[in-house]
Amino acid sequence: MSFYSDDTGSYSYDVHEIGVGRTVTHTTGRFYVYVDGKQLYGVQSLRFEEMRDAAGDMRSRDIPSAEVRFVENSCCLPTWWSRSVVVPLDTEVRENSTGTFRDTWVDLPTHFNLFAGRYPAKPKGALTMSGVVGYSYQAETLCPTCTLKAMRANGIKVQKGKPHEGAIRRAAQNLGIDFDDEHSYDSGDFPTPVTEQQCETELTEVPSDKTGTRHAISDERCTGDGCGKWLVLGEKSPSEAALTRYVRDSYELPHALAKTVAGELRRWGLSHPEFIKEENARQAATMFPHDFATVDFRGNSQQVVMFPTPQADGDVCFYCEMLWEEHMFTCDTCGIDIPALTPHRHQVPTKGQCKHPLIPAP
Structure with a gap:
């Protein structure tokens, strides 16, 4: 360094x-x-x-x-x-x-x-003037590249070296298909366009809140063999390690917590940085035991100091925005998870745990 x-x-x-x-x-x-x-x-x-x-x-x-x-x-x-x-x-x-x-x-x-x-910019060829980002073909939602591969695999001649929409339109013309009227043919026989406005993935794993909000992102993955590219973004989701680094650096989380948060976000379906909001990262952080940290100004207002315990009533954790009393900590000695206000036989002074005398664990 x-x-x-x-x-x-x-x-x-x-x-x-x-x-x-x-x-x-x-x-x-x-x-x-x-x-x-x-x-x-x-x-x-x-x-x-x-x-x-x-x-x-x-x-x-x-x-x-x-x-x-x-x-x-x-x-x-x-x-x-x-x-x-x-x-x-x-x-x-x-x-x-x-x-x-x-x-x-x-x-x-x-x-x-x-x-x-x-x-992220729209990759060349991923979004045309007509708004096409992919195709529906034989019960699959495919990116342009996988669409062309699938067409050739099924014996449809597709001109090489042309933009995907032009090549597919020419192939439709050769087969006597009116490509502009998607209702005139079946997507099982020939690809039908998928526009950016049609893309949506519902996130059923995101924990519901009191408002019952429906969670979804305006994009879909290519279902082609081994592809997984997002149609609108035009790229795949980052690796687990890369997503962990993004969560760590963007939301200023300790690396260990960022890794568990990133894993939970991926499970929810938020596997790309473009889909993650701060509220998602903070919500995921509340689900795992971690050190409490609060910030306070000392001296010059530009100087910020971080403390492992609350410094004033109502101080919330910098990582998950929850009160200290609502925290769950992991005991360094026995490794079990302990609610902040629960008496425990071991002390966890470095994590903000109350310093109780030796009390037999229940």
């Missing part, structure tokens, strides 16, 4: 964005929304435009002090080793699109050519 120092502290360069399932570039921190000079925890992103929109929305709701700051920090160092600089909401955003991703940069007085986030 490499460092540099100045009169306000020491910092690490070795912080990088984990986005779209892979390490994409190096940066030295994140963008946060501040109100009245204080950081709003949980309102943070590696992407400037997301925080710009969030701050702009707050200003439209009569919160004029809302602003975006770039906070220079590292997940490898204590949180108080950081400094911040205000990023005006009208800062010019430069971008470069590679066809798969859209990379953005901004210029700040303290950071020239600062990387400001990577966004």
Whole structure:
């Protein structure tokens, strides 16, 4: 790990964005929304435009002090080793699109050519002017590449070297099929288009809340043999390790907790960063025993210190946003899970557990 120092502290360069399932570039921190000079925890992103929109929305709701700051920090160092600089909401955003991703940069007085986030772009050929992202063919929902393979496997001649829609349209013309009228033929005989608006995957494993909200994402996986590519995103979900790193870095969770949270999110069907919201990550974190951590300002309002126990009434955990009393801890000695207010024969002082005298376990 490499460092540099100045009169306000020491910092690490070795912080990088984990986005779209892979390490994409190096940066030295994140963008946060501040109100009245204080950081709003949980309102943070590696992407400037997301925080710009969030701050702009707050200003439209009569919160004029809302602003975006770039906070220079590292997940490898204590949180108080950081400094911040205000990023005006009208800062010019430069971008470069590679066809798969859209990379953005901004210029700040303290950071020239600062990387400001990577966004997934619609891959070439994945979304045409007509909005086609895939096809329904022989009881399968297929991406364009798998559709062409399936057609050729079934003896349908498809011209090579053309965009998928043009090649499929020409094949339909050769077979006397009116491709523009999908009701005139059966998808078991020839592919019918699937548009972005038609894509939806219901998430039945996401725990229900009191409102009974139906959970779904506006995308579908290709069901072709061994493919699994998301039709709208045009790419596969990241590996378990990559998703763990994304959850860890995006929501500032300890690695062990991030790994269990990422696994739970995958079980729910949220296997790609583009589908994960902060509320999903925090909700998953409440389901597993973990250290309590709360943050408090010390001295300069930009300096934040993390504590393993509540410092004031109503302090919630930085990781799951639950009260300390609602926490479940794992005893370091016997390995069992213990509710925070339950007497236990062992002490867990480093995890915020009450220090009871030796009491026989029930």
